[in-house]
Amino acid sequence: MQAWKLGPTLVTGNVVVMKVAEQTPLTSFYVANFMKEAGFPPGVINIVPGFGPTAGAAIASHEDVDKVAFTGSTEVGHFIQVAAGSNNLKRVTLELGRKRPNIIMMDADMDWAVEQATLPCSSTKKEEIFGPVMQILKFKTIEEVVGRVNNSKYGLAVAAFTKDLDKVNYLSQALQAGTLCVNCYGVVGAQSPLAATRCQSVTEN
Incomplete structure (x- = not known):
């Protein structure tokens, strides 16, 4: 999931602020360490640990963030859409709900x-x-x-x-x-x- 988000963002010349799931932050730090070793400049890939109501909400509502991509629950997706729309009308991609018959x-x-x-x-x-x-x-x-x-x-x-x-x-x-x-x-x-x-x-x- 991390590679899925990072790849398209980086190849199109953007920087990333990634808020990872609070239950599994260590794997993301491990991948970020490899990317640092590969030579990515400081500030291009930013891994932010924390909880949704604090770290996640700050990203969704920040004026300098132009796009939010989120994978998770529908409930959180509602919060992100409201936060994104109430500030700089940033673009939002939401992959919500895991019903896979x-x-x-x-x-x-x-x-x-x-x-x-x-x-x-x-x-x-x-x-x-x-x-x-x-x-x-x-x-x-x-x-x-x-x-x-x-x-x-x-x-x-x-x-x-x-x-x-x-x-x-x-x-x-x-x-x-x-x-x-x-x-x-x-x-x-x-x-x-x-x-x-x-x-x-x-x-x-």
């Missing part, structure tokens, strides 16, 4: 689907839970599963496992999600927009 059709390669879809998944039906929790629901029709997936305020990403191209095309139009991964999970290149469809091993009937 995995739709596994009967014709899918089950071993591959289990390997790709269930291990990294942590989601419940409608609540955002940051932990190793998974809910498995059966469905009879593709319309039924689309209705379930869309019946949530979260729409970050969905994965679908099937060998049927018609089903893929239907899901890509019917699902309300920023990203649809097909027969894989989380395989989106850094250069791709968030709304991307990736397909692998899908054949027409």
Whole structure:
């Protein structure tokens, strides 16, 4: 996640003030030390430890910050958007909510689907839970599963496992999600927009 934020920012000639999660600051300091050794000038990469209501709020509301990119909860995203809008109207990119349904059709390669879809998944039906929790629901029709997936305020990403191209095309139009991964999970290149469809091993009937 740190590399995902740092890379595009630095290659476009910007400096970074990164407020890292208070639960895991040490890995960020470790990466920053490597970047210092690589020769980045002082002040280009700034790692700020601290809590959201203090350190995070200061960044979101600071007049000299032109852009805020945040990954985390929807609740905090609301605070950031308000803070950014009430000052210098800075640009904001928010990646909020971790609802990532995995739709596994009967014709899918089950071993591959289990390997790709269930291990990294942590989601419940409608609540955002940051932990190793998974809910498995059966469905009879593709319309039924689309209705379930869309019946949530979260729409970050969905994965679908099937060998049927018609089903893929239907899901890509019917699902309300920023990203649809097909027969894989989380395989989106850094250069791709968030709304991307990736397909692998899908054949027409």
